Amino acid sequence: MACPHDAAPVYPRCPLRGRRFPTLQLAGEAHLRYAADRGNVRVSERFDPLSTPVLRALKDIVDKGKKHGKPVALCGELASQPIGALALAIIGYRSLSLSPSAVGPVKALLMELDCRKGEEAILPFLAQPVGSVSIRHKLESFAAAEGLPL
Numbered sequence: 001m002a003c004p005h006d007a008a009p010v011y012p013r014c015p016l017r018g019r020r021f022p023t024l025q026l027a028g029e030a031h032l033r034y035a036a037d038r039g040n041v042r043v044s045e046r047f048d049p050l051s052t053p054v055l056r057a058l059k060d061i062v063d064k065g066k067k068h069g070k071p072v073a074l075c076g077e078l079a080s081q082p083i084g085a086l087a088l089a090i091i092g093y094r095s096l097s098l099s100p101s102a103v104g105p106v107k108a109l110l111m112e113l114d115c116r117k118g119e120e121a122i123l124p125f126l127a128q129p130v131g132s133v134s135i136r137h138k139l140e141s142f143a144a145a146e147g148l149p150l
Contacts, residue, residue, distance in 0.1 A: 049084065050087055052125070052128070052131075052133075055087060055091055055126055056126055058074070059092060066092070071094070073096065074097070075097030079097060081106075082102075082105050082106055082108075082150045085098070086142075089110060091122075108149050112147070121138070122135070
């Protein structure tokens, strides 16, 4: 069962109740939230899937899944990047779909990750005002301090 997540208006109504295993398809959704064309070099740098608003939305979805006793998985290019997988694991995703070539690097990172330490280090920053802190830089600093391979 998939919960298509390819447009910003779908997010608040993601049908977690009654579903066996919702999967979020992130590939197109986050850049739509920013109205950014990832392939256009003039505007692609405006889009950061590790920004506070995107991670807040993704955390909200996984929290609602937990509240209703439903596992939530995520597929998309974010899960195939070690830093993206790090962020997703910290905000609560325990099932990721990624490209075959990314399995080794992502698995190496996740096997070394202490999610509780990550939650303590990163989640407080999601509560701060947008733009006041770079979550990407905080994730990179956390990974360096913990010796995690990015």
